[in-house]
Amino acid sequence: MSKFQPRPKAPAVANISALSTLDPPSRSETPMSQQGTRLTPIDPTSSRATQYLIRRTLCSQLGDKGPIDEILPPLTSSNDVDVELYAYIAIIIREFVHTWYQNITPDTIFVEEVIQIIAHCTRALEQRMRKVDLEGLIFDELPELLEIHFQAYQTSTQALHPPPFRTDSRTIYHSLCPFPALSPVPDPEIKHAVEQQAENEAAYRQLLVQGVMAVLLPTEDLESDCLTSLVGQIFSEMIIGNGIGGKASEPWLLWEGITKTAEVIQSKLPNSKAQVRLERSNSVSSDHAFDVISGSSTKGWRILLSAEKLFWLALQYAFFTFTTIRFIIITIATSSSLPTRNPHDTKITGSASFQGGLETPNYIRTKRTASISNPSLKEPIIKMKIWSCVSSLLDVDTRMPWMSATISMSQWFALTGPGEVGNTDGMVDKILSNFIQTHVLDPTLIPLILRTARAAVFPSNTLAPARAIPTATEQLVIRQRCAETLLSLVPTRLLDVYFGPDGDRRVREVEDVLDMFGDTYCNKHLLYGVVELIVVRLLPELAEKGVEELLNERLG
Template structure:
């Protein structure tokens, strides 16, 4: 057997840890270590085979079988399956095998857990194809964030002097009621804290049981032991530990914002380093290269310099105008070939109403729709809540009301003005939708996102040691670094116009914007609301029926 026999084949064959290196010719070591990079493909395959494939007939084989032939497929993409199986392997190794291996060496139960998860992921993928991701990520989730920001600022705005101030958490909870987070925990009342934790745990169990009742086949639903273990893994380790726990901590959210801003800054820096001036000359940033002025009078040199600067300025404006004209022509020409955002059986018979009081457009067949009724299946991109959410986050209506009004006027003109270029399926609408699909909702980005998430949550393919919660001064320092990272993405001139002069003032202003994530209890409302919204879009049954009704319907 050669080394090529071990590592050849598809991606599933490149994990060589199942064959002892002592059998190789000239081997000097008794063990073979995985790649130094814990998230590399080699190390990932080593982890999956050692945890999930050790009892699946791999012994005695001269060449290991590919992973996709041993384990059931999770999705239609092998790259996504690889990253998901890495998550499953870590969770089963750290949280299931630690106690199950003490009971019995049998691995059948682990296989059953993997099969249950595979059933869920395949069913979710099929449902995901029918979800309007544009509306979910750019309209509904931003609307949820906008409500959170407004409720947080209202709750933390002092209306009365200090002796008569109300608890901000109670005000927030009254504005955004969430039964699972009742009652509002008080530090001086241990019973309220304990009762709120119990209600939250029951909510997570009910949510997971409802998801499993929709996705799993009947024979798996009848296995009470399997349902209990899988439900515990999803409700406590994923929902409770990750989303309701770590992801709700303010300092962790600020750190995530800082890393994201630094990553964007790095990409922008790399892109700027590759740009070259259109004239190919080296400049000092103020104009063409300086030249020797010895022997010339100061006045004649200033005149010549002014003429030269004017010439280059005119040339730059001409170049910019030609570039913009070329972009507009190419954009308009290419928009005719972009796919329509309206379903084939639907058509727009009128303009989209802008008033909030008007009844929203309904999904109606074009043959029976009244004249003038909008039958568009999707919201125009320009009317989605991501724009108003950004304005609320930046407090635009307070800082620059004239700019907010001007943007609203431009938005209205694009959607309802001549040509309705921003209306559903208009030229601008299709261009924005195409840019979102190509640059943000690109499925090829999912494996990289899962790999990055695994590296952050499980460094070295194992749960990170419990991190000590930063002290109050350390959390303030984390928030300040986040504010500085955000400001680094904004040009200095725009900073000065929007926030005013003074670097310290600008940092304080951005820190004030980041304070919307300052309360972990309020953050839980946002996190659980987002999870519930996503699940109800994937599984509308959860919004229509209770968990007991779903289980009774499936098991009967």
């Protein structure tokens, strides 16, 4: 560990090396209390269970020599993030490395070397991530990929000719979004085509991982063919191949992921639909009880109740108006003190011409000329692709063309009108950027996101049992549930205005949008495109040079 410079650490976490054995119960405890203690479930994502997992898997040969953050090399500049990342590493090494490596030798040097390599890569990635425009990546480039995938999938699934003529939707999609690693288009009736496509995909994953290691690994580790081969195999096949190219590209798994995300968002909302319905039912029951007690709902009582409701409604609108005006005034007053989005020390770190580098899909090479010639000029937030992506998914141009035109006019006025308040570093642009940095890109959310993802992917800190692929009928039920969950996030009045009063029609129309994830092969185009875009933004060298050229430069 001497060859790495450790970062300054936060206060160390308490040492819990004695987790393997629980404290014996005192003699005064009864058998019932002892049984209750033994049956108490332990949260696998808790701090105690997580550190026990890391210590038992990665630090067992070191014994009790201090806190984990002093034994293992730092992965990032945050102790909380390090703990979550080491939990992932411990699970992967325990499930995919210890199962065969411990049968060969009890030596732990290989595991230590793997940890050192991962630590070196994560620290280098963290430094590079600080230079990446995360706002542009998350709200401009990634939504652009999703929008183009949605449009290409819609085009490929539309029947151009009546039966009995047939067109292959996968071939049309691959022609619109060509990706060399996924060619030729696999046809179950042509075995040779399926095998060749699988070989090309595996070679692409190996090329991608080798390119990342050629940039990030230190030279002495890069010279070890055995070490780089094993690490490359773990990442290319077990993580990218089985994870992204395998499970994550399944339609039903994507729909379930969207459903779980929507449920988490729904739990964070102040008033969910169930709560609103409960409040309404309580209100109706109280009104009915009042009518029963009074004996009859006379005209005088009705007038009094109407006046009372009108008074409280007016008071609510007045309070809302006052709060809105106060928020606007405070926001305008503080916008001038917000930091700029265009630091003058920004340097060109990569080229947009992908010559000699990774074979990136054509729809990734759609950056604007201004951003390519001068990357320091960031795109205005109101001009990013997130807005057009949402508009395409909601089909605003067809459903409400007047709304689409109004939004376009407002956008044009904010960009070119008096003061250019929506342009880069304008008042509106600074306010939106500050909101994104504060609520969306908050670093304190990273440990929570990693912990939640670990609980979903590795329940009880272990590999989940192989799940049987749902049948076609079950997949339709999963898609319908996903649509219903998404609709539950929107107020009923907005749904009535946008979709109409027919509830079944709403679900069907949302299912039609979710059907853009209905084909595994097309989903691979999108997911591999997302992975490659992130890799190229973090490692711009891969966009300029090929993997072989990078290896020759590093190894002489």
